[in-house]
Amino acid sequence: MYRILCHFSRWTGLTFALLLCFQADAQTTTVRVIAANLNGNTQSYQPFALRILQGLTPDVVAIQEFNYTSTNGLGVNTPAAFREMIDTALGTNYVYFREDFNSGGDIPNGIISRYPIIAAGSWADTVQSAPNRGYAWAQIALPGTNTLYVVSVHLLTSSSSVRASEATNLKALMQANLPANAFVVLAGDFNTGSRSEAAMVTFDSYLSDNPIPVDDVGNSDTSANRNNPHDYVLPSFSFTNKLTPVIYPGHTYPNGLVFDSRVYSVAALVDFAPVQQPDSGLAQHMAVVKDFLVFGTSTNSTGTAPSINTQPQSQTVAQGGSVTFSVSATGSPSPSYQWLFYGTNLNGATSLSFSITNVAFADGGPYSVVVTNASGSITSSVATLTVTNGAPIISTQPQSQAVTAGQNATFTVGASGSGTLTYQWRLNGTNISTATGTSYTRFAVQASDAGNYSVVVSNSAGTATSADAALTILTGSSTVIAQWNFNTTNAATINSPVPSLGTGTITVIGGTAGSWVTGTGSVDTNTPNNAWNTTPYPGTTSGNKVAGAQFAVSTLGRKQIRAFAIHHKWHNFHRLPDSSLCSRRCRLRAKNQQPSGNHRGGK
Numbered sequence: 396m397y398r399i400l401c402h403f404s405r406w407t408g409l410t411f412a413l414l415l416c417f418q419a420d421a422q423t424t425t426v427r428v429i430a431a432n433l434n435g436n437t438q439s440y441q442p443f444a445l446r447i448l449q450g451l452t453p454d455v456v457a458i459q460e461f462n463y464t465s466t467n468g469l470g471v472n473t474p475a476a477f478r479e480m481i482d483t484a485l486g487t488n489y490v491y492f493r494e495d496f497n498s499g500g501d502i503p504n505g506i507i508s509r510y511p512i513i514a515a516g517s518w519a520d521t522v523q524s525a526p527n528r529g530y531a532w533a534q535i536a537l538p539g540t541n542t543l544y545v546v547s548v549h550l551l552t553s554s555s556s557v558r559a560s561e562a563t564n565l566k567a568l569m570q571a572n573l574p575a576n577a578f579v580v581l582a583g584d585f586n587t588g589s590r591s592e593a594a595m596v597t598f599d600s601y602l603s604d605n606p607i608p609v610d611d612v613g614n615s616d617t618s619a620n621r622n623n624p625h626d627y628v629l630p631s632f633s634f635t636n637k638l639t640p641v642i643y644p645g646h647t648y649p650n651g652l653v654f655d656s657r658v659y660s661v662a663a664l665v666d667f668a669p670v671q672q673p674d675s676g677l678a679q680h681m682a683v684v685k686d687f688l689v690f691g692t693s694t695n696s697t698g699t700a701p702s703i704n705t706q707p708q709s710q711t712v713a714q715g716g717s718v719t720f721s722v723s724a725t726g727s728p729s730p731s732y733q734w735l736f737y738g739t740n741l742n743g744a745t746s747l748s749f750s751i752t753n754v755a756f757a758d759g760g761p762y763s764v765v766v767t768n769a770s771g772s773i774t775s776s777v778a779t780l781t782v783t784n785g786a787p788i789i790s791t792q793p794q795s796q797a798v799t800a801g802q803n804a805t806f807t808v809g810a811s812g813s814g815t816l817t818y819q820w821r822l823n824g825t826n827i828s829t830a831t832g833t834s835y836t837r838f839a840v841q842a843s844d845a846g847n848y849s850v851v852v853s854n855s856a857g858t859a860t861s862a863d864a865a866l867t868i869l870t871g872s873s874t875v876i877a878q879w880n881f882n883t884t885n886a887a888t889i890n891s892p893v894p895s896l897g898t899g900t901i902t903v904i905g906g907t908a909g910s911w912v913t914g915t916g917s918v919d920t921n922t923p924n925n926a927w928n929t930t931p932y933p934g935t936t937s938g939n940k941v942a943g944a945q946f947a948v949s950t951l952g953r954k955q956i957r958a959f960a961i962h963h964k965w966h967n968f969h970r971l972p973d974s975s976l977c978s979r980r981c982r983l984r985a986k987n988q989q990p991s992g993n994h995r996g997g998k
Contacts, residue, residue, distance in 0.1 A: 424538045425639060426510075426687045427452065430626045432459035432549065432584040433678040438502050439464055440480060443674040448484040450667035451654060451684060454509040455535065456485075457547035457582035457628070459528075461493050461505040472497060474737030474760065481507060481738065488774070490738045490765070492516075494531050504531035504547040504583065511536045511765040511772045513733055515740055518568045522560045523551065530565060532572075536767045541689050543634075544573050548583040555592050558585065562594035566601060579631035584680055586625050602629040606638070608651030608683055611658045617681040621655070628685040639688040643667065652684040700771030701726035707764060707778035712754050713856060714785030714813045720778050721748035722764050730768040737761060756782050756813070786857030787812035793848060793864035798840050800868050807834040808861055810852045819851045842868050877901075877948070901948050 429451055433444035439462040448456065465476035481489050485507065492515035494503035506515065514534040520526055531547040546569060550558045565581070573579055581602055587595055590604065598604070604627065609615045617626040628651065630638070641648040644666045656664060656675040664670055675681060705723035712718045724730055724747075734744035737760055741749065751758055759782040764775045791809030798804045810816055810833075820830035823846045827835065837844050847863035877899035894901075 424689045426454050426537060426543070426689050427641070428455045428457070428545070428580050428582060428628055428685055428687065429453040430457050430459075430582040430584070430628050430683040432626065432680045433682060434460045434462075435677050435679065438462060441677070443671070443677045445480065445484040446670050447654065447656070447674055447678070447682060450664075450670035451682060453485070453507075453684070455543070455545055455580075456507040457545055457580070458505045458507055459547065459549040459584045460502040462502065474739060477739070478737045485509075490735060490740070492531060492533050492740060494529055496526075496528055498527075501527045502549065503528045504549055506531055506533040506535075506545050506547050508533065508535050508545075510538070510543075511733065511767050511774070512740055513542075513731065513765070513767055518572075520561060521564060522557060530568065536765075536772050537578075537689050538771065539689060541578060544577055544579045546579070546581045546583075548581065548585070550583075550585045550587075550594065552586045555588065555594070558587065559593035559597065562597035566597055570601070576633050577631065578634040578637070580628060580634065582628040582683070584626050588623055590624055598627075598629055602631055603635040604629055605635075606650035608641075608648065608653050608685065610653040610655045610681070611646070611663075614655075614658075615653060617653055617683060619676075619679055621681075626653075626680050626683045628683050630685070630687070634687060637687040637689060639686045641684050641686045648684075651686070654682045654684060699725075699727045701730040701766040701768055701773045703766060703773055703775055706776045707762060709779040709781070711781040711783060713783050714754060714756060715788055715811075716754050716785065717750065717752045718754055718780060719748050719750040720762050720764075720780075722766065722775055723747070724766045724773075726766070726768045726771075728768050730766045730772075733765045733767070735763050735765065738763075751780075754780075754782055758782060784813035784854065784856040787816055787852040787854055787859040789852060789859050789861050792862045793850060795863075795865040795867075797867040797869055800841055800870050801839055803836055803838050804840050804844070804866055805834055805836040806848050806850070806864055808850045808852065809833075810859065812852070812854045812859075813856065814854045817853045819853070821849050821851065822846050824849075837866070840866070840868055842870065844868060899948060 431444075431448065431453075433440070433447055435441060435443075438460045440460075462472055463476050463480040464471045465473070465479050467479060469475040469479055477491060477493065481491055486509075489507055489509055490512050491505055491507040492512055493505035494517040496503040504517075506512065512533045513536050515532065517529040517531050520529050528549055533545050533547075535543045535545060537543050546565070548561075548565065550561050569579065569581070579602070581598065585594060589595075590607075595604065607615050608628070614621055616622055616624050618624075638651075641652045645663070646666055654667075654675065656667070656670050656672055659667070659672070661672055664672060701724050703722060703724045705721075707720040707722050710718050710720070720734070722732070724732075732745050732747060734741045734749040749762070749764070759780050761777045761779050763777050766773050766775070787810045789808060789810045791807070793806040793808050796804060796806075806820070808818070810818075818831050818833060820827045820835040822844075835848070835850070845866050845868045847865055849863050850861045852859045852861070877894040877897035
């Protein structure tokens, strides 16, 4: 709208007045700012709170306990859920910032705005021992050359001294981070018991609490039972000069408004439709409303507001791929850019284009960009990103390995991808039957198992083939560790004979009782020649096999032991009915390739 500015001048002694009128050189815009902690005991926004927001028609909302559960299956505190909430209460052209507090019991602050949010963030509330919210702030591009900084806070209920510390902390943060003489509003739930509390004394030193808003019957208190001033909209001194009466059809509030639906008749509430009379009684606090009249300046006329020449385009990309949205715009001075996802600013996305690498399903949704300069701003059309199933990606390749013959070899692969992944292992490019897991084991490998192993990972979107992993089988000739000969003509009894080859010890551990004894007359050229006497020799076992003795051979530190007997000149292979003695002649050899542990051997 345009405002007609008039100046009256009275000449001394004359009975007429000179009326000088001129049209302001710029547009004026009323900016309505409200503080809103409208939750009930659920600490999540309910339909009654959304009706109050809708009925008060704010341009900027400093919102507390910013939580919402979708009524359309869009989740809890998801971007889509918040978009549903804001679209319902305020409109699709509003944007928002919300602090990143998402654990159970968190009650983050935020800012919702009709105008572009060109920067936003959260300052830590260092007074809280276990923070569940901070101090949210946003830089908003108002019409013309005006920039408004809004800080949304929720001070602690614990004590006035704690709130005094928070107020001191806030003052330091705001003065350190916001430009001097900027248009600033600090708003929210201060939980103060009076306007003389120490926290308010601190705020009053750099912000204004005057004039004090009241409800339709003159009450300025905002608590649920209307006996404490908990909620405020405090402009900076420079912005106080822009205060203007809050006007609704049939109602004007020169000092601003404390809104309580219960003080209006049902007929009067038509000015705040769709609010219902009980709604404010369901909320923890009353909303506080102040209006500001923002004027353009003559510098506006020298520039041009941004205009978008090329809109960002909707795209479809497979999971794991990359995508870039871009916009082309003109304006004087050169515009700035802020990309949004579900209407929320994307941190660091402030250039002509915005890219995402390694796209995930969570990245799918609506993207837009706000283009801003000193002469105005414009929001692009929405570009939707659709994410489809992506082909598998192998993150961990199977590894080559060298395995000794007789051992097991296991190959493993790591892969990701949408949907269900299937696996097929291959040897030298040929599928291995039943090898369809994330790992594959080749048991007791032999030389024929050597080769290149790979795996093909598949899903509905495609396949990925791993690198080859070579399996090498280690083999080598055996070496004799020790050899004992058991044929003897030596009359001496030998309980633990020395080997005829190599080094080691041998001990009887099983079989029929007996002893090392002298031979039976047969002569062997190997020395020492020893015999094992069984008294009597054991009988046959299953399948007419002869039972015998068992020996323990020292093999500590050896691996791949082979112990075997070389039959040599057996006498009395089966025990004869008329014989009580039986001797046998054999050699016991133990061979190895690599170090390992103990071994038992025997005939």
